[in-house]
Amino acid sequence: MGPRREQLIFVRDFLRERAAIRVGAHLRRDPLARLHLEEGRRDPYPLYEDVRSRGPLVRSTIGAWTSVDHHVCNEILRSRSFGATGEDADHLAGSPQLSFLEMNPPDHTRLRRFALPTFSPKSVAAFAPSIQQVVDDLLDKTVGDEPFDLVGSLAAPMPIGVITRLLGVGDADADEFAHYGATFGSALGGLQSIKHAGELMRAQQALRRIFENAFEARRRDPGDDVISRLVSTEGSSVRPEEMVPLCTLLLIAGFETTVNLISNTILALLTHPDAWRRVAADPTLVEAAIEETLRWDPPVQRTARFALADATIAGHQVKKGEIVVTLLAGANRDPAVFAEPARFDLDRPNKSEHLAFSSGIHYCVGAPLARLEAIIAVRSLIARYPGLRVAGPVVRRQGSLIRGLTNFPVSRSFVAVPAG
Ligand code: HEM
Incomplete structure (x- = not known):
């Protein structure tokens, strides 16, 4: 298909799709359709409760099944009868290509196996001093008495610094890389407009150029990074045409998610002052705060699966080719699994049963890295500013697939330490 025809089909x-969402949301009050509008961006949680009140698996007017039932979501994500792509799924111009995240076995297994060693808990732990260095350098710049933006000063640049080093993209390209990566990431929840699609296509081309330069550089001068491993195994486990999408997946997954885990955790703590005080007094509680944030306000709110064969789920017939939207953040508030699910509770015993990192064969490869980055960032921030406060209105990011902030003004009011 030529690019012109692809563009027309995209438009x-x-x-x-926009028309179906508007009709579904306004005329039929369909919660899945409403999730795509302002209401879902601002506060999706009442919409998840609306879905829950309709049953464990609900047919949406916008053509998909949907669920907030923890058991049903987990079953679908782990089932071999469902895949991350369907037989007829096709990539249109402008839609991001995210490598094995969107593939089924055997290609998924082959490419995931390539990525796994870099992100194993052991490899990630060895990276802790580097992460701490990135965090300390960023916090050192937050001097003075003026309020600062937590996203721009720490939560966003930190994962970018880390993933750039892990991938092996040279410092010279890092700023451009961050800019195009953010444009690309902004499209994850769906394109906002046709102009947005154009920006995305340009970002995709720019990222391809940056990665191809990095492949060249690492062929000449290999290092201890993902791109060096990629070029040294070229053609064996990863095909040449798969290299750019694989790097793009790691880039986007690496910096469009952790940024939100850091800001969502700090926002949860600052809006629950008792929890903030407890964590400030006892830094070992940082892990509990991060895990409870992953349950209570997770960065990735939903994913979807295609039925690869007819299946019976929660008493409904799901036909081959149909899509099920698993609302992970809704499943994380299933009262059958979590007592008083709407409460942010550091002491919740089973908080790690959340589905924030999905489940089954697509379970997040970067979970150990995301947790470690968030622990180091949140612990270092609280140690430096135990009296941190929200200093103005927060701004939420576009879309409702990824939940997080684009602006988070904070001020570091100092706590006087009593003498003696
Ligand atoms: C708080 C941070 C993060 C969250 C909430 C998160 C969430 C997720 C979720 C929900 C999925 C599965 C989507 C699905 O089932 O369709 C996923 C997959 C994935 N994540 Fe993460 N992620 C985070 C950080 C990271 C990081 C730091 C990396 C690494 C750079 C990463 C790499 C990946 C990859 C490669 C996949 C695809 C796995 C597969 O398809 O087998 N993620 N992530």
Whole structure:
């Protein structure tokens, strides 16, 4: 298919989808459709409760099944009858290509196996001093008495610094890399407009150029990073045309998610002052705060699966080719699994049963890295500013797939330490 025809099909599908969402949301009050509008961006949690009140698996007017039931979501994510892509799923111009995140076995297994060693708990632990260095350098810049933006000063640049080093993209390209990566990441929850699709295509081309330069550089001068491993095994486990999408997946997954885990955790703590005080007095509670944030307000709110065969789920017939949207953040508030699910509770015994990192064969490869980055960032921030306060209105990011902030003004009011 030529690029012009691809673009026309994209525009047609985009307009059709927007129309279906508006009709579903306004005329039919469909919670899945409403999730795509302002309401879902601001506060999706009442919409998840609406879905829950309709049953464990619900047919949406916008053509998909949906669920907030923990058991049902987990079953679908772990089932071999469902896949991350369907037989007829096709990539349209402008939609991000995210390598094995969107593949089924055997390609998924082959590419995931390539990525795993870099992100094993052992490899990640060895990276802790580097992460601490990135965090300390960023916090050193937050001097003075003026309020600062927690996202721009720490939560966003920190994971970018870490993933750039892990991938092996040279410092010279790092700023451009961050800029195009953010444009690309902004499209994860769906394109906002046709202009947005154009920006995305340009970002995709720019990232390809940066990665291809990095492949060249690492062929000449290999290091201890993902791109060096990629070029040294070229053609064996990863095909040449798979290299750019694989790097793009690691880049986007690496910096569009952890940024939100850090800011969502700090926001949860600052809006629950008792929890903040407890964590400030006892830094070993940072891990509990991060885990409870992953349950209570997770960065990735939903994912979807295609039925690869007819299946019976919660008494409903799901036909081959149909899509099920698993609302992970809704499942994390299932009262059958979590007592008083709407409460942010550091002492919750089973908080790690959340589905924030999904479940089954696509379970997040970067979970150990994300947890470690968040622990180091949150612990260092609280140690430096135990009297941190929200200093103005927060701004939420676009879309409702990824939940987080784009602006988070904070001020570091100093706590006087009593003498003696
Ligand atoms: C708080 C941070 C993060 C969250 C909440 C998160 C969440 C998720 C979720 C929900 C999935 C599965 C999606 C699905 O089932 O369709 C996923 C997959 C993935 N994540 Fe993460 N992620 C985070 C950080 C990271 C980091 C730091 C990396 C590494 C750079 C990473 C790399 C990946 C990869 C490669 C996959 C695809 C796994 C597969 O398809 O087998 N993630 N992540």
